[in-house]
Amino acid sequence: MVVNGKCAKGSPPVPHDIDEAFLALPLRALADAALARARALGAEHADFRFERVRSASWRLRDARPAGSSDTTDLGYAVRVVHGGAWGFASGVDLTMDAAAKVASQAVAMAKLSARVIAAAGSDERVELADEPVHADRTWVSSYEVDPFDVPDADKAGLLAEWSARLLRADGVAHVDASLLTVHENKFYADTAGTVTTQQRVRLHPQLTAVAVDAASGEFESMRTLAPPAGRGWEYLTGTGWDWDAELEEIPALLAEKMRAPSVEAGRYDLVVDPSNLWLTIHESVGHATELDRALGYEAAYAGTSFATFDQLGTLRYGSSAMNVTGDRTAEHGLATIGYDDEGVEAQSWDLVKDGVLVGYQLDRRIARLTGLGRSNGCAFADSPSHVPVQRMANVSLLPEPGGLSTEDLIGGIERGVYVVGDRSWSIDMQRYNFQFTGQRFFRIENGRLAGQLRDVAYQATTTEFWGSLEKVGGPQTYVLGGAFNCGKAQPGQIAAVSHGCPSALFRGVNILNTAQEGGR
Known part of the structure; x- marks a missing residue:
């Protein structure tokens, strides 16, 4: 395949x-x-x-x-x-x-x-x-x-x-x-x-x-x-x-x-395909680095954030392989613009650098309020009848230049699961405790795919999951995923947003059997 x-x-x-x-x-x-x-x-x-x-x-x-x-x-x-x-x-x-x-x-x-x-x-x-x-x-x-x-x-x-x-x-x-x-x-x-x-x-x-x-x-x-x-x-x-x-x-x-057989719950190494990982980025990094949430000014739809402002520059978000940008300029990105709804020119900037929280998504008011300088262009309204609110940029995990292929990432695992495609998910109101399912799950044995599995979900806290990131794939594995229907604010607004990422290898992630969890 x-x-x-x-x-x-x-x-x-x-x-x-x-x-x-x-x-x-x-x-x-x-x-x-x-x-x-x-x-x-x-x-x-x-x-x-x-x-x-x-x-x-x-x-x-x-x-x-x-x-x-x-x-x-x-x-x-x-x-x-x-x-x-x-x-x-x-x-x-x-x-x-x-x-x-x-x-x-x-x-x-x-x-x-x-x-x-x-x-x-x-x-x-x-x-x-x-x-x-x-x-x-x-x-x-x-x-x-x-x-x-x-x-x-x-x-x-x-x-x-x-x-x-x-x-x-x-x-x-x-x-x-x-x-x-x-x-x-x-x-x-x-x-x-x-x-x-x-x-x-x-x-x-x-x-x-x-x-x-x-x-x-x-x-x-x-x-x-x-x-x-x-x-x-x-x-x-x-x-x-x-x-x-x-x-x-x-x-x-x-x-x-x-x-396919039902998965046996336990700890597994995971290779997560971009078709699944984009949603985990959206929920655990994208929303968590919206500064209005981190400050407590916004809680509708997706809660506040564990990544509070006092931790900027010190929070160990993940391993050193984790480098995440906010980007309003990515070609074909759903959140790509020339200028936001406050007249701010589109930019690209670091959110997580070498695993450390180094930035947030800002509009002009929040940028001034926190003394962070210029807005990075994150004000958006979904219709002429709605006021602009701080909205997510294209938040993306960077590949490793010259990095491994997906096949090579799989080849480095003795016992694991390859996760493909997004499906259901759940995350708490601080963007911290979560679980995600997918479209397809493949057993990995001795570096090779060994057939599909059913009833799989991976569960972790945000920092535990991203801390288990060992390797990211090269640019050849990078895909720009995303959604049309990110919700925020009250009255509610909808925005389209993309999240690019390579395939990525995570060690020792907790796998749930969803059939057993559901009492079946």
Whole structure:
């Protein structure tokens, strides 16, 4: 079998211009009206954000249509700092008077917030870290073909053809297929003089094959490993992933999984494939290094963080093989941007260096509050009606230059498990105690794969797990995984984020038998 995500080479992305229909909207006129009103009302800072986000999805069950959607979210928002407090309002009326009124509402909200804060006895004021002015900048993500330029019939037809291919295989009883696509435009302007216009495209194709034992009623499923990506339609036609190879191997792997023995619980050495490890990075490193969580300012959805601010520069997060970056610039990354929703230019920076916590993810307020200098561009709102909050960058584990292949990592293990693909997970509210399952688990005996296992989960604390990291693979094992649906804040917001990583070797990790844990 092939032991890593299978990437296919393609031509370089075609440069695109910002969509003319978006540029034809009265972006600057609305921004000028809103910012002028905010200044006149005494705002210390004001920013204007206009967004058009088009999202579409297609779902098939056993090669037949099961549903589709196509929606567009369009509007604008004004955020201000007035009297040391935040104010925010949004609107959809594309007139100058309406934009000015929204700015007035934002200032009124800031005044109300200031009174509430004062009544609570707090003297903390909102102040923003400095950022250079970025005047009249444009940025477009890296893709070749906008999926919205492809006829819907072609999208549904490709999913149906792939589904039918799986259904023809022996042992495959059902196939679910889906495709999510997003085209996002964003215009930003603030009272400092920054003006940016951006365009991003991303998509997520996915197929799941199901096998059923008619006699016992038992079933198993196996999902494609292809991650969501900041790419265009070319991703489904051979650029960035070898779909033919993956679809060809799924039926045999699924049949083997149906026959696989249940794992014996205990301590094992693990080789974790990027298709699984990205999610462990997301939950145990990505959320834990959001500084608003570490400071206790945020707890919705994913809790706070064990990696508290007083441990910056001293916390032994993992072994010396662990080097993790936050990155808003990675090509095809789901969290890759040119400028964030506070006008901060995209950057890449260290979060964990040689196993030690050395950085956090920041927005402008948290950067100023903690004295850490410039924001690293982590403010994002998922719609024009939501206020920007601190959101995750592409948080990635770096490979070792000249490092081992996945096969060589496996070759160094006498008794272990090779973990492939993500599935369910659980982690506590401090991002510390966790367990993860996967799509496929293979027994390793004397450096070789020796068939699949079932009912496997690995369990550890964050520092124990990353402390057991002995080796990371080379760049040839590196894959950029991720998800469309990272949740945060209240009211809840959703953001897409990628996590790159190589294959990695962990020693002596606790393996649970999920069937036994569930009382079966």
